[in-house]
Every structure is written in C-alpha cells, then in structure tokens.
Amino acid sequence: MCAMNEKVMNETGGPLGGTAVIELNGLHKHYRTERVDVHALRGIDLRIDRGEYVTVMGRSGSGKTTLLEILGCLSQPTEGDYRLQARSVTELDSDQLAGLRGAQIGFVFQAFNLLPRLSAVENVELPLAYLGRTKKISRRERRERAMNALERVGLGARADHLPNEISGGERQRVAVARALVNEPALLLADEPTGNLDTKTGEEVLALFDAVHQDGNTLIIVTHDPKIGARAPRCLTIRDGLLDRDVRNGA
Amino acid sequence: MEAVRQAFRLLLAHKVRAALTLFGLVWGTAAVIFLVGWGAGVKTMVTNGFAKTGKDMGQMWPGRIGEQFTPAVDRRHLWFSWEDILHVRRRARLATLVGAEKRQYIAVTAGQRAINMEVRGVEPVSQEIRSLPIGAGRGITQADLDHRRRVAILGVNARRDLLGAEGGLGSRVRIGGKPFEVVGLLDRVGTQFGRDGEEVDNQVWIPLSTHFAFWPSDWTDDDVVSFAIYRMPGRHLADETEAELRRIFADRISVSPTDEEAILGWSPIKTLRSLPMDQQDGVMYALSATTLIIGGIGVLNMMLDSVRQRRREIGIRLAVGARRRDILLQFFLETLTIVAFGGGLGLALGVGGCLALEALALPDLIPVPELSVGVVVMAVGTMGGVGLIAGIVPAWFASRIDPALTLRVE
Secondary structure: OOOOOOEEOOOOOOOOOOOEEEEEEEEEEEEEEOOEEEEEEEEEEEEEEOOOEEEEEOOOOOOHHHHHHHHOOOOOOOEEEEEEOOEEOOOOOHHHHHHHHHHHEEEEOOOOOOOOOOOHHHHHHHHHHHHOOOOOOOHHHHHHHHHHHHHHOOOHHHOOOOHHHOOHHHHHHHHHHHHHOOOOOEEEEEOOOOOOOHHHHHHHHHHHHHHHHOOOOEEEEEOOHHHHHHOOEEEEEEOOEEEEEEEOOO | OHHHHHHHHHHHHOHHHHHHHHHHHHHHHHHHHHHHHHHHHHHHHHHHHHHOOOOOEEEEEEOEOOOOOOOHHHOOEOOEEHHHHHHHHHHOOOOOEEEEEEEEEEEEEEOOEEEEEEEEEEOHHHHHHOOOOEEEEOOOOHHHHHOOOOEEEEOHHHHHHHHOOOOOOOOEEEEOOEEEEEEEEEOOOOOOOOOOOOOHHHOEEEEHHHHHHHOOOOOOOOOEEOEEEEEOOOHHHHHHHHHHHHHHHHHHHOOOOOOOOOEEEEOHHHHHHHOOHHHHHHHHHHHHHHHHHHHHHHHHHHHHHHHHHOHHHHHHHHHOOOOHHHHHHHHHHHHHHHHHHHHHHHHHHHHHHHHHHHHHOOOOOOOOOOOOHHHHHHHHHHHHHHHHHHHHHHHHHHHOOOHHHHHOOO
C-alpha cells in the first residue's frame, strides 16, 4: 500500500489553482458479458492536475484497469461524466475518441504491445501516422520526431531493430517513446514493470521519473507497493470505488 | 504501401494456405477467361461454319406428298426441274437470288488417278450466293451454261488429289469418262456446317447444263435438280422468304403449301437460331464464376483468421489513435491486394493460354477460346466483386474489435 507518511486529502483533492487534466464525476461502468453483470466502477469522483504523477493501486478485479481504459478513451463510462482537458468525452463518437487517443493520450502496457513486424522507430512513428490522417505530417517530420522520442529514452542506436531483437526493458522504453511522441496531455501505464525484472523495471521507473520531471502528467496502474511509494500521489481502488487518495512525502 | 506489404507478409507467413487460396483465385479468374472465351469461340466456329455455306443462304428441296395416314413408302416422290427453279426465280419478290444445283458422285480421273467425287452442276448465281473464293482462273459463266461447255472448277482438296503439285489451270480431267478442262481453282473454304454433302474443298464444279446433258435423269425427261439455293434479303426475313418460296414451289408442282413433307427447307440462320448459344454463355459464366467465388471464400476465410490472430495488433493501432475506418481500410486493402495478386496471375494465365491456343492454329472443328475486351472485363468485374465481399466482411469484423478487451493481459 501507499507509504505511511501520508497526508489524507479530500477525495476530489489536488492543490487548488492547478489546471485539471482529468475530472471524473460519479463515474460508473457496467459490463454485461457471458450472463454475468459486472459493476466494475461504482461512482468515482476524481481530479488530476497537469504535471501530476499518480499511481492507481488495487487488487485484481478492483476496477483499476477499467478506470484506466476509460481515462484512456478506450471505453466509455456507463454513467457519469469524464472531462479530459476540460472537454467532456462521454458524448464523443468513436472517431472523435480515436482522435483524442492519438493526440492527447499515450499508452504504455505491461506486455509492451509493440507491433512485431515494425522496427523500433516505425513503432514509435505509428501514432504520428494515424494523427497524419487528419493533420498533414510529412514523412520526414514523422521520422524526425520518432527519432527524437527514441533518443529521449536512450534508444537512438536501436531505431532499426525489430522488437524481438531488443531486450524487454528496451522494448518498454520503445513503448514509452511511442507514448510520448505525440506530446500527449496524459501518459497512462498499465503495470509497466510487470513483465520486467527488478533491475530493468527500475530503469523504466527512472524513465517515468524523468518524464514527470519534464512536466508530463502520468497515471500508472500497478499493484507494486514500491511504485506506489515512489509517486507523489497514490490512489487506491477497491470494489469499484476510490478507497484512498494519499499524497506522499513533502 | 503498408497494406500491400502486409498482404504479402500474410501470404509468406502461411505459404501452404496462401498457395491454396491463391490457386483458387488464379484458377477461378483463368477459368472465367477460358470458359467464357471458349463459349465465344464455339459460337464463332459455328457461325463461321454456317457462313461458309453462303451469306444469308437457304436451300429448298422436294420430298414426298405428305398425305396423312399414308405410309411414307407409298407416297409419290416429288422433284424440282430446272424449269421450276427458273419459274420461281422469276416470281420471287423477297429472295434476292435463286439458283439450282445438281450433285452426283461420279468417277473423276486425271492421269493414273481415279477418284469418286462429288460433281456439282451449278449456275453462276450459286457462286455468288456461296461467296466462293476463286483462287485462280474463273468461275462458271452464263456462256458455259449456254454452250454446255466441258469446263470444271476444282476445290483445293480435289485439285490436290487429282492433279498433285504439278497440275493447275488448263489441266485435263475426265469426269465419268468425258474430258473436261480445268478453268478455275478455288481457295480453301474450310469446314462448313451444311446439309448438302461434301465440303466445297472436295468438290468438282461444272456447268449445270453440261451436267444435265451427260448425266440425265433416268425416270423423266425433266432436268431434275437436287435443290434450289437462294439468298434472303436479310436474316430477319428468313421466315418470310422461305414462306414465299414454299408458296411458289407448291403452286408450281401442285402440292399444298402447308405440306411440310412435300417441300423441305433449310437455312443456317434457322439452325443457328435453334442452338442454345446464349444459354451456353450463361452456363460457362456461372461455372467459372463459381470457381472464382470459391477462391474468394478461401480468401475470406484466410482474412477472418488473420483478423482473429491480429486482434492485439488492431487493439494497439486503435489505442495509438487509429479510427475504426483506418482499420477497416487497412484490412480491406490487404484483401484487395491478395485478390488483385491472385486475379492478376489468373488473368495472365487465362490471356496467355488463349493466345497460346490461338497461336497453335488448331483445325477448324476445335473451338479456340476467344479473347475479347468483354471477357476480360467480365473476369476483372467478377474478381472485383469477389474481392469486395471477401474484403469487406473481415475488415468490418476487424473494425468492430473492442480495443480495451484485446489489450488486457489474459
């Protein structure tokens, strides 16, 4: 769980005066799959400001992944309102959601989820290619920005390697580069160190720290208490509800 | 283009399945070209075969009086005399040309060779109706008829068999022992679809009057002809022309014009009309299109499987900003690439095969698939339709995939 030198805040908390990246009001999510009705989220209120580094913890089945999917515009809440950058996304159609995912959100997954037949730099270019469908980005600019993102994660030299030619830690760094290449408002990570050993996991976390230092907003879903302790703010989800919202350290 | 590369990657990743799938497409497309082209070839062969008997030609000949309930053997034989033909020629309004022909097998000798040949007595008008290609010399003229000249015209095979390589115009042949001079040689006509005996290439033609003089009828003093030959003013008037001639003949030889056994008629146009050529086209197309559709089902199956296996890829693409229509387009283009590749090979095979068969110069009676813009358009169109359906369905499934579900770690 979150570190003990905690300072409990009110639930919609966050220092007043910051710019909200995320505002959730009474968020519910129902699934109806295989005759089972799952009430994954049961009313979440939450505000996350620009530049925050937040971890979301909880047991499996607590609803934390569902929350991440909604935050990432991969699925829509059944009930309640979600504002991303002060814009309500609950009314958007699938194309508009895709546009948001492409422009505002970067994903990092536990299983890296790189396309196996594309080289590292081509993987990083992918969001730009789809962004290019609506906003013209030249091939050269795409490659340049992808290379910059790779340099930023320290993998400029691996640009032409296929995912199966580099290590797990390197793959995850490529994924981080891909998530950052669009300069998104929000970086979402789901168990980013889950498939890595301690040492490489530590490298990736250090990378997240650096990304945070650059002023990015990060939300990491994890059940690793060490990551929870590392982030300035730690949320705990339990049975579809926000159980705790803790600010660590000073 | 990304979709093209992905399509070939997909083919390379599953070589056996790809080969089988492509085989269906290749063979299906080639089959459309072959079979539809072959149908057209058969049609042309038949049409040409009939056309060689004469343009808009018809024939008419006498039978027996067809009184009902009388056994055929007891009925009176009828015949047309040359006078009858000349009478009809004067009276006919619709038929533009009318002539008489008499044919008989007679021994023809030249030097040491003696062959039983069809010797045909003709008028100049026959040559016109039959549009005969005179290669050397001349045809039978009115003067030949008036003077009952002993002149002969030989078909290509008749000339080869009788005279060999050295013989030609001016050669002497004996027909039934009587000496004739060869004044004309016909070019090759080829196989004809007709009902009047030997092919022209094997025949010997002499003036009709000479034929009567040397080989008269043995039961009457009339100059008995074998049949009348005529040209109709156009194929749309085939029935009317025949009805008119039948009426004049019936009146002339005193039979009922409705007695279908008394006067018999034939024309290639009527025969052609009765052949199920257009139905044949439909059957050919249906058969070949089915093959292509089966190929398309193979592609459909392969793509559905590919979509299933690439759910995660689709999820990733959606997560990084792909719209549903981007996914739809990607898979659709992939399928189209595969179909275009297989179809292109099939097209090449079909067209190449047709050209090769054409180059072989097969004998008259073996129909060669005929290439035409229509056939190719038909093949490409069918292929396009198959590709469209085989492409849309998997692409639609791909675009409906829920990214959230595919990206969860199982």
